[in-house]
Amino acid sequence: MSDLDDVFARLDERFEAHLELLIDYLRQPSISAQNVGMGEAARLAAGHLVDRLGMEVELIPTAGYPMVLGKSPRVDGPTVLVYGHYDVQPPEPVEAWTSPPFSPQVRDGRLYARGAGDNKGQHFAHILALEALRETHGRLPCNVLFLLEGEEEVGSPNLRPFLKTHADALGADLVVISDGPLHESGASVICFGNRGFLSFELHAKTARRDAHSGLFGGVMPNAAWALVHALASMRDRDGRLTVEGLLDGVEPPAPAERAAADIFPVDVEAVQRELGLTHLDQPKDRPFADRLMFHPTLTINGISGGYAGRGSKAVIPAQAIAKCDIRLVAGMEPEHVFACLERHVARHAEDVEVVRGQGTPVARTPLDHPWAGALREAIVRARGAEPLLQPMLGATLPTAAFQSVLGLPTFLVPFANADEANHAPDENLKIACFRDGIRTAAAIYVSIGAAGRVPDPVPQASRQV
């Protein structure tokens, strides 16, 4: 215990300096979607791993931006693979920011900058924690592989191939990821999985050109109608997905997941108030937590066709498009889901084609996984309260690749405030969250080191997502 007290004391002493270091890191733009500052940011991150942690660091090229991989000096004990990303979202619309996105500014207890929470502030907290552990004890309490990618914000297209090619160098006992927010109450969360993702487009085409709705109305098929009926055939008015075979294999929550979901606190009224909802989505009788954890969605992200300008135009559209995504839950697999979509559209939607987009499998680690205990204990030590256990995050992270390629259990332990405004103007990280994040990271490494090598390294269940 006292070993961690020393570390916490050291972190308190250094906190102002740590904040300055983060500010320097945030000053470096690293916009993967726009190819701005990527090499510089990768080298900055690698420099911190070398200088502060004495790691052996490689910048490994991919088909896109390089991976930064740091390996700590060998100690006896388990190995943690820490994953984060050094790229950030585009800052646009820049004029909507109170202070410029790459000129970090502290206001009212928050640090405002693009990447503050997503994800530089969070993985940098791990670096600072490890530095303090090393300085205090002369060595790290466990082995650490630090992996930072530069393409998370563009869908991690090269992560899975990278893990496959470098599987030998990535032997570890567990993966820890700090990304996303704490619970809205400020409580810590351990998140054991996340929904998967499949994007696709529906393309309706009925004619070579648009035509006049009076002269050809009733004669020429309307691409917007074809699209509307194709969509309506895939999800009914009551919110049930009606694509044949799509739900085959969906796994119900395990008893521990069911129990955790039932007690996971949500202020439904606050959500409705913030978004301005008069009601929740169909089906209306579904428990709130289940909506995000145990049920797939079919979202129309955008729909367009025909005349969308001012006033009206008497036209029959020849083409119309819907952009959609599906969030997958346990037991659903992107390839199978897309095959169902293709078959459904071929059978039920004349004049419509389905075009595949990106796919990411579901990630799921059992709630009773042996490492969960060490993480809970660490959080209690760092923050003085039990974390909430969240079986599944509604959004999608590229964690499934660590499970399926490396066979490792993954744990998401986020540090950012719930209103971090990631992907939006005025992205920010509460100063207190940054401080608590560094403390939590330090406690996690100590706790994992103390637990030693877990006898049953990876239950088979967690490989099967």
Add this chain to the structure above:
Amino acid sequence: MSDLDDVFARLDERFEAHLELLIDYLRQPSISAQNVGMGEAARLAAGHLVDRLGMEVELIPTAGYPMVLGKSPRVDGPTVLVYGHYDVQPPEPVEAWTSPPFSPQVRDGRLYARGAGDNKGQHFAHILALEALRETHGRLPCNVLFLLEGEEEVGSPNLRPFLKTHADALGADLVVISDGPLHESGASVICFGNRGFLSFELHAKTARRDAHSGLFGGVMPNAAWALVHALASMRDRDGRLTVEGLLDGVEPPAPAERAAADIFPVDVEAVQRELGLTHLDQPKDRPFADRLMFHPTLTINGISGGYAGRGSKAVIPAQAIAKCDIRLVAGMEPEHVFACLERHVARHAEDVEVVRGQGTPVARTPLDHPWAGALREAIVRARGAEPLLQPMLGATLPTAAFQSVLGLPTFLVPFANADEANHAPDENLKIACFRDGIRTAAAIYVSIGAAGRVPDPVPQASRQV
């Protein structure tokens, strides 16, 4: 007979001069949507009526552009109200024209200019025919009221109020309109009515702002889905309109309309080829002519919501809009139809509002109307062949106002070639069509004058649309 032969001979002599006069008229832009050249065009038209026809002419202000109303010197006999419009469609995209839209050019037997067919070339043919009649016989064969409006291309918002206010000055026996095309075979057509029109928008709104499809997918209702289901509830996959009450009162075709539709020639394959259709619209077993004459449509003119840019965006749209129009058939009335839409949407489409647009009633003159014989005879004399009788035009003209406000039967006798490209670049009028149009107009006035005052001026049926 011989009186018309003299007129035809005179028209032949003058044809080159007539073409030059039309070219001068077309040089004058008159774009109502852009307020370009409107006053000049109205004064040009009025000048022709005064100078060539000796009419008493008024330019009558409206809430928009002025009406031009000419009244011929009184003769014994029936009165024809001729209606046309001096405004034209915007010429954009100008770069798509082979020759500039307001620099008329003759190429390959066609006169290319904005307004050539729609509508300057057609109502100018009437002016030239009347001039020749007057010169040949010293007087016109019947009374003529010549009404030209400047807002047809923007929906004739002031025509109905104008007719109401000036009903006393507009006493007549029938209305003749030359607008739109001949049959695609080149045959003349008498069209006895046109479908009505109602435009509306559906506005779906489910939240104050868009949200992330992972973090809120399953929680936040999706405006695009609300819109899709609202639309799908209004027209089923088989093309049947399913808005309660919408079809109440639809009148089946009268026996003469049924018979005329059955023999109305259509080259369905040519239509499919030109538009690039693999099949006709639902329902598939409907006779072609019936699609445009006896059935209402519900057309989605445009649909939009959420992200429509390149790539994809994981967003749940908070708002989505569909712009729609309905083409009304006999027995349907815009106010009633809109009331049905409002009730339907209130009952069946949560989070969706319906917003009314423009409405134009159906126009319908019985095929056995006494004046029809005179018009048929005129066309046979001018063109040597019987016209086709078309009970109903699929598109909408503002003719219903003449029926309901003035109680007059209306007859559409178009002169333009079927490929006139009105509302498009390279609008054109075949020189031969212009010549035949002038001849046809001359024959019409002679034929109406010869028929004398019709004993039963307006059957009650034609007032009831």
